[in-house]
Amino acid sequence: MTKCLGCGARMQDKNPHEEGYVKDINSLLCKRCFEIRNYNAYSMIEKDNQEYLNVLNKIAKTDDLLILVADLFSLDIPKLNLKNPIILVLTKADLLPRNIDKEKILNKIKYNLNIIAKITISSKNNYQLDELYTLINKYKRSKNVYVIGYTSSGKSTLINKMVHNYSQNDYEITTSVLPSTTLDLIKVPINNELNLIDTPGLLDEGSIILTASKEQFKKIIPKKAIKPIVIQIKIDQTIFIDDLMRLDIKKGGCLVFYMSNNLKLERFYKNNNKLTNLKKFHFENLNNEDIVIKGLGFIKTKNIVSLDIYIDEKIKITKRQSIM
Numbered sequence: 001m002t003k004c005l006g007c008g009a010r011m012q013d014k015n016p017h018e019e020g021y022v023k024d025i026n027s028l029l030c031k032r033c034f035e036i037r038n039y040n041a042y043s044m045i046e047k048d049n050q051e052y053l054n055v056l057n058k059i060a061k062t063d064d065l066l067i068l069v070a071d072l073f074s075l076d077i078p079k080l081n082l083k084n085p086i087i088l089v090l091t092k093a094d095l096l097p098r099n100i101d102k103e104k105i106l107n108k109i110k111y112n113l114n115i116i117a118k119i120t121i122s123s124k125n126n127y128q129l130d131e132l133y134t135l136i137n138k139y140k141r142s143k144n145v146y147v148i149g150y151t152s153s154g155k156s157t158l159i160n161k162m163v164h165n166y167s168q169n170d171y172e173i174t175t176s177v178l179p180s181t182t183l184d185l186i187k188v189p190i191n192n193e194l195n196l197i198d199t200p201g202l203l204d205e206g207s208i209i210l211t212a213s214k215e216q217f218k219k220i221i222p223k224k225a226i227k228p229i230v231i232q233i234k235i236d237q238t239i240f241i242d243d244l245m246r247l248d249i250k251k252g253g254c255l256v257f258y259m260s261n262n263l264k265l266e267r268f269y270k271n272n273n274k275l276t277n278l279k280k281f282h283f284e285n286l287n288n289e290d291i292v293i294k295g296l297g298f299i300k301t302k303n304i305v306s307l308d309i310y311i312d313e314k315i316k317i318t319k320r321q322s323i324m
Helices: 031-039 049-060 102-107 129-139 155-166 214-220
Strands: 066-071 086-091 115-120 144-149 186-191 194-198 229-232 237-241 245-251 254-259 265-268 279-286 289-293 297-302 305-311 317-321
Touching: 049 144, 066 155, 086 102, 086 129, 086 155, 102 115, 115 129, 129 155, 144 155, 155 186, 155 194, 229 265, 237 254, 279 289, 279 317
Parallel strands: 066 086, 066 144, 086 115, 144 194
Antiparallel strands: 186 194, 229 254, 237 245, 237 265, 245 305, 254 297, 279 305, 289 297, 289 317
């Protein structure tokens, strides 16, 4: 059965509410991909991680090279049962301030996988793509190289850029900032010696991406390099990040916000009950540590900071030693 060239879904003309639907079974793109590309109209497809793990189990039976794509903002490397050689690729380097030492960040990442090389890239700006292409050709075990990672990490965008830079083909995978765009394996020939195989993204459980509305997405996902927002804390106060999160600061210090500048930060010095119905996380005496809000970004703490954070209970919040 024919697959959609954009998302890998198996084409079908029976049910317009199921993935892969087309009016003409000979079409190259399913209706969903056509609408994403031409009208920026995205329809959600419900997936779960078991489908992704089934794909990984098949990949694990090969000895092929994997490219693990991770977002520089979350730096959350999935715990996977894989022995394949892996190139760790941190995407969206163009979104971090230019003065940030990206190699320093790369060396701070922890993982339990067979990582044989690490690199930071920007598909948008062609940053270090030649170096990545060299690594792929150096370490590949066969013609097939699988591209894996969390949904919305930039896998499909990277493959499209590789096609544009290094191939005579005009193949293009459907991309979107929204999750679960790629639905099945898509083999993309770069040349006679290399196929890049796109895979469905692992759903990043605990990420704000999975709970945000389409309108919120436009604010959460930065389109250009972020400008960190520095707030000095001298007295108790409350900071709101749009209608997504509330921070009640209890003890001095300094906060540096690394997240999309499309988000609105507001400070209040009087008591109010806005967002206090959300789940509360307490952090005590933070100093040179990052508070990571999965999918949203992170907040660096300087000096001594104590605070409460209110946010949707489905969102995962962790702390780590500062990477900056």
